[in-house]
Amino acid sequence: MMYRMGQQLLKMEAWLNRRRYFQAIQATLQLLFPVVLLGAYVDSVNQAVFQKNGFLNQIYAISQWLPGFSHFARYTTLLSASLNGLIAVAAAFAVANFVVRSAQRDYLLAGLTATLSFMMLNFNFGIATKTDQAAGTSFLTTNLGMRGFLLALLVGLITGALFNKLTAPSQSIFNERQWLARVKMNWLPLVLTLGGFSLLSYGSSLVNKTGVNGLFYLVSQWPFVNPGTVLGAILGVTFLSNSYWLLGLVGPLDFSGDSSVSTIQNLEYALQHGSAWGAPNPVTVQTIFDSFANVGGPGMTLALIIAILWQSRHRRYRQVAKVSWLPSLFNFNQPLLFGLPLILRPILAIPFLVAPLVTTLITWTALKLQWMPPVVYPLHRTTPGFLMGWLGTGGDWHALLVSGVNLVVATAIYLPFIWLDNQAVKGGASR
Secondary structure (H helix, E strand, C coil), X not given: CHHHHHHHHHXXXXXXHCCHHHHHHHHHHHHHHHHHHHHHHHHHHHHHCCCCCCHHHHHHCHHHHCXXXXXXXHHHHHHHHHHHCCHHHHHHHHHHHHHHHCCCCCHHHHHHHHHHHHHHCCEECCCCECCEHHHCCEECHHHCCHHHHHHHHHHHHHHHHHHHHHCCCCCCCCCHHHHHHHHHHCHHHHHHHHHHHHHHHHHHHHHCCCHHHHHHHHHHCHHHCCCCCCHXXXXXXXXHHHHHHHHCCCCCCCXXXXXXXXXXXXXXXXXXXXXXXXXXXXXXXXXXXXXXXXCCCXXXXXXXXXXXXXHCCXXXXXXXXXXXXXXXXXXXXXXXXXXXXXXXXXXXXXXXXXXXXHHHHHHHHHHHCCCCCCCCCCCCCCCCHHHHHHHHCCCCHHHHHXXXXXXXXXXXXXXXXXXXXXXXXXXXXCC
């Protein structure tokens, strides 16, 4: 039965790899991978080293002895914003370009149209007031980076589809003297795309000042309002959160704050009693998912890197894993999402979703049976995932043991799918 399921997964992935729009998405992810990788390294350095509460700065007190620490912090923050700030814009252009290029349409004009359409979706036209008419338009720059990535993919795909459906193939050589003829040939998808997305942007800004993307995320985050302490709810939001990452909703969802009251109560208890044992709220999102089921980032991807370097025969997988392990150590796994890629990949999607669920169950069991105390101390997001439980409990070795077990189990969950991918590599079916 497992063999048949594996073969079906291979067939599904081979079928997807033959689809024009899927190929365009995968080509876009690989095109953006070098920028995303560099951005992940800069983010790791910026947040772990040059932030006052960063993991490495807390250990080595770098801010106290490094001359110009504040300048380095500002520079790496600026560099991170520069590298990651336009990812979505580039994605909109690249997806439309690849979709239309394969159909021999005007790929440059399609890419430019998708870029302009995506930019239009990030204008807010509904914030003007009677006393401040000058504030009638606002550009939403926060949606141009990773936060707007999925919306950019959708805009690029829709734009490319309109160009493919409404224009004829062209074998002419595009140059600067042909722009008028190119616009005449492509006027219908140009008008429909720019006009349609601008109307959508205007309409959405009347009901929500964060634009289409903000409205979309507002709806997406609704299930994360309050998972509480019920295991089923925690498993549900864990599964949904990781599913979002696989769809390209990279990084915007954070539901750890919804247990802030419980977290404060746990911290107060530990400070009063000098120990995390007996804290009043042992089961929360923070004590389970954030601290034990997020090692290397969503999907327990540090385990994926271990599985790839240990058993994979896929040359690109191994190359991506080798250059991505350091950011993943500090829980930045975007290079894996773009480089392998993980986004919209059927084979690796299953362990990406299953591994956090299993490790959540293991952690919940350990807490319910009181094999370890709960995490009570706040930790920075750059704290290596396998150390979060140990440090968050004040150095309890039971928590470190559970973290180790979780990492081993997660690696074991990934391994069969790495072996399955090896079959595709051997059979020539892998891209």
